[in-house]
Amino acid sequence: MRQARKRLWMIAAGAAVLIVAAALAFTAMRDAMVFFYSPAMVAENPPPPGQRVRVGGLVVNGSVERPASGGANFTVTDGRADIRITFAGSLPDLFREGQGIVADGVFDEDARFTAQTVLAKHDESYMPPEVARALRESGYWQDGPPGTGQYAGPGAETRR
Amino acid sequence: MIAEIGRYLVALAFLACIAQTLLSWRGADQGGRSGAARAGAAAAEIAVIAAGAAFLLLVISFIRSDFSIAYVAANSHVDKPLLYKISGAWGGHEGSMLLWCWILALFGLGLARIGPKDAALRARAVSFQGLLSTLFFAFLAFASNPFERVFPAPIRGADLNPILQDPLLAIHPPMLYVGYVGLSAAFAIAAAGLVQRSGGRALAGALRPWALGAWTSLTAGIALGAWWAYYELGWGGWWFWDPVENASFMPWLLGAALVHSAIATEKRGAFPGWTVFLALIAYVLSILGAFLVRSGVLTSVHAFALDPERGVWILGMLGVSAVAGFALFALRAGSLGEGDGFEPTSREAFIGANNLLLAVTAGVVMVGTLYPLFVDIMGWPMISVGPPYFDASATPLLILAAALMPMAAFMPWANGGAKPGLKQMRAAFLLVPVAGVIIAFIAFGAPVLAVAAGGVGAWALCGAAMDVGVHWKAAKVRAARLAVTGRALAHAGVGFIALGGAADASRPPDIHRALAPGESMTIAGRSLTLEEVRRADGPNFMADRATIRVDGRSVVRPERRFYPAANQTTREVGLGSDLRGDIYLSVGEARTREDGVMAYEVRAAFHPLVWMLGLGAFLVVMGGGLALTARLMAGAPARARAGDGVKAAGTADAAQARAT
Structure with a gap:
């Protein structure tokens, strides 16, 4: 009797917490899931304006513009299409032309991307997995030995 | 030559671990x-000496800059400055793996040496620990050799990533690894206990100090x-909820539950079954953490460079450890026995609720x-x-767990039904400061969760104060007093972390402004004046140092x-701290406005009460340390009490159980 009652209590409490947690996780996941778009995907099928998305690619050489008012504008590419990105904050110290970056933000009506965050990696030889995959899909990725795959699309020779 | 000796020592340690596994297994039989x-x-012992010597050789190679x-x-x-030459030994993948193996x-x-009292259980645990070490030493010897030669040798070296050149980062990985790896001892004892068919109580007693020590170190x-x-x-x-942070947070949560x-x-x-299961899974999640950090599968701000081969190795080690542990658990969990029953208002029930919430949180984080x-797959x-x-x-979920936490200390074991006496009724007054904090947060326009976390933080602080006030006097033995203090400190630490986190979540937005020398800006009611920017070069870097005056x-x-060596720019933040919080300043490049x-981009932020986070973490670590000390002083209480219920030696909680 005692054991049974104890079990019942534990199971009831456990089930209640699990259900609440699952509900929390599910609703939170729906709101917080951010889809990644490569430039080619945006060109084919752009996400609705105002939806929070992640984009990524290589920063095009010579595309970085730093307006006097602060922030930066630059273009990322996967070799097939480009995205122009506007960023109001200060760029990460590791941000460099030719490097793979990922940016979080929204597209406006004119397909300009306004980034809220720009992620560049601590390690300059690091390629974000999303970007590596986008480049592989665009056919401009050369798989090398582990950790040394590299971009092989247009302009590859100018990127170090 | 050093490299060859180092390599040999790693191989020797690997073989010693195999011997440790097999011999101890036989010994336990x-x-x-x-x-x-x-x-x-x-x-x-040989494994420790060999791995330690290998690590020392690696450090020497760093000091000698043997490229x-x-x-x-x-x-x-x-x-590079000497300190960072030394800390470079564990600043990258291979070296940190060597450190991991040594630990x-x-x-x-x-x-x-100081494992479980039961000799057979101890030998079995040493054997399991040997198995876990063997896996990692194999990884080190065959796929992550820190002594790999390069030819021709570079003249200058590529430099440790500059943002890792920081005194704190020199000690962060060793602390973290003692935590991660320390959970392996809990795993080994749990698995050994399952093989030996030890009872659940004895097993929990044997693994608790190890879990406590590891978890405390992980916290630090x-x-x-x-x-x-x-x-x-x-x-x-x-805290960014970055995959790498989550990788350490999951074992931490389960360690806390454990x-x-x-x-x-x-x-x-x-x-008993749940405790043993936690001991097994906490270490498995440590390995999962190593996988997430080192395989480069996730986009993370602190990822190591991409290396799928490493990932496969670590997944293999994860698989072997998990299969061994959980298969044993499935076969032998029945032998752990059943405890006495308890009521919903007992301390067991509260600890159960805490465990449920922490474990579910770990699950949610994992998802x-x-x-x-x-x-992606x-x-x-x-x-x-x-x-x-x-x-x-x-x-x-964490706020809810913290809300239940202060009450647990006042719940009696087993039958529960805490009947508040007049004295305890005074606790109601504690709701006054809690309400005050909640009102203050609302008045500052804090987000809902921050209000809740702030209230819970104040509640936890009051509860911890009352815990000491009520239980200190009742605890007759020194160990019992230490245990009460440890518990109250750790719980107060949680309170401070909740308060500090809530305050930081309610902070004003950051401000970016291009300032020329002589100009000012304002944040959180304080004026910041950029006085000058001048060159201040260090041993291995060039720097522009800004001087910013706060409130004159x-x-x-x-x-x-x-x-220049790493071709990398970093920002060293300037902090102006006082009791209200931190003024947080970073300076960007110069540009023409x-x-x-010519103006410098200055980023200013105000982080209110952020010191509470540091204090809270410090208290949790202190509390864990005291609890461990108390546990070691008290010996094994389960056995002491089985012999004689009211023996004075009867330890921390026997005294507490009578007192409450």
């Missing part, structure tokens, strides 16, 4: 006191990492961390799961550094 058991312990070793060349530079071996030796390691992220990354955050459930199992025999990986459109998910799912009084000096004046 013979009752744990035979020659085989002693030989197993000796093998553990013929690939790992040294990749992580050091002739111009594994140390825990093996620790188990052999994570806290140091968060502190470092706060001032070094220059984004002003201390150190509590082990108390209930040891004292009352409650949920958010692994889901993007799963989606399935080839679906790639996604990322960011902080909004974790804030909305994990944070409320104190001076803060953020820097912008360029490390619209009006034609």
Whole structure:
């Protein structure tokens, strides 16, 4: 009797917490899931304006513009299409032309991307997995030995 | 030559671990006191000495800047200050793996020397620890050799990543690894207990000090990492729900659950199976963490460079450890026995609720961390799961757990039904400061979760104060007093962390402004004046140092550094701290403003009460340390009480149980 009652209590409490947690996780996941778009995907099928998305690619050489008012504008590419990105904050110290970056933000009506965050990696030889995959899909990725795959699309020779 | 000796030592340690596993296993079969058991312990000693010597050789290679070793060349530079030459030894993958292995071996030796009292159980645990070490030493010897030669040897070296050149980061990884790896000892004892068919209570008693020590160290390691992220990354955050942080947070959550459930199992025999399961899975999640950090599968701000081969190795080790542990558990969990029953208002029930919430939180964090990986493997459109998910799912669960926490200390074991006496009724007054804090947060326009966290933080602080007030006098023995103090300190630490986190979540937005020398800006009611920017070069970097005066009084000096060896720019944040919080300043590059004046981009933020986070973490670590000390002083209470219920030696909780 005692054991049974104890079990019942534990199971009831456990089930209640699990259900609440699952509900929390599910609703939170729906709101917080951010889809990644490569430039080619945006060109084919752009996400609705105002939806929070992640984009990524290589920063095009010579595309970085730093307006006097602060922030930066630059273009990322996967070799097939480009995205122009506007960023109001200060760029990460590791941000460099030719490097793979990922940016979080929204597209406006004119397909300009306004980034809220720009992620560049601590390690300059690091390629974000999303970007590596986008480049592989665009056919401009050369798989090398582990950790040394590299971009092989247009302009590859100018990127170090 | 050093590299060859180092390589040899690693191989020797690997073989010693195999010997440790096999000999100790045989020794345990013979009752744990035979020659085989002693030989197993000796093998553990050899592994420790060999791995320690290898690590020392690596450090020496760093000090000598021996760039013929690939790992040294990749992580050091002739111009680097000595401290960072030394810390470079564990600043990259291979070296940190060597450190990890050495700590594994140390825990093996620790188990052999001061492990469980039962000789057979001890030998069996040493054997399991040997197995876990063997896996990692194999990885080190065959796939992550830190002594790999490079030819021709570079002259200068590539330099340790500049943002890792920080005193805090020099001690953060060792602390973290003692935590991660320390959980292996709990795993080994749990698995050994299942093989030996030890009873749940004895087993919980045997593994509790190890779990407590490991978890305390893990707490310190994570806290140091968060502190470092706060001032070094220059984004002003201390927790980003980044996959790498989550990788350490999951074992931490389960470790926290374990150190509590082990108390209930040891004292009352409650949920023995769950405690053993936690001990097994906490270490498995440590390995999962190593996988997430080192394989480069996830987009993370602190990822090591991509290396799928490493990932496969670590997944293999994860698989072997998990299969061994859980298969044993499935076969033998029945032998752990059942505890006495308890009522819903007993301390067991509260510890159970705490465990449920912590474990579910770990599950929720795991889903958010692994889901993007799963989606990637399935080839679906790639996604990322960011902080909004974790804030909305994990944070409320943790707030709820913290809300229940202060009450647990006042619940009697077993029958529960705490009948509040007049004295305890005074506790109602504690609701006054709690309400005050909640009102203050609302008045500052804090977000809902921050209000809740702030209230819970104040509630936890009041509860901890009352815990000491009520239980200190009742505890007759020194160990019992230590235990009460440890518990109250750790719980107060949680309160401070909740308060500090809530305050930081309610902070005003950051301000970016281009300032020319002489100009000012205002944040949180304080004026900041950029006085000058001048060159301040260091041994291996060039720097521009800004002087910013806060409110016309104190001076803060953020820097912008360029490390030529790594070709990398970093920002050194300037902090102006007082009791209200931190003024957080970083300075960007100079550029010509619209009006034609040369100006520096200054980023200013105000982090209210952020010191509470540091204090809270410190208190949790202190509390854990005191609890461990009390536990070691008290000996094994389960056995003491079985003999004589009211013996004075009867330890911390026997005294407490009578008192409450």
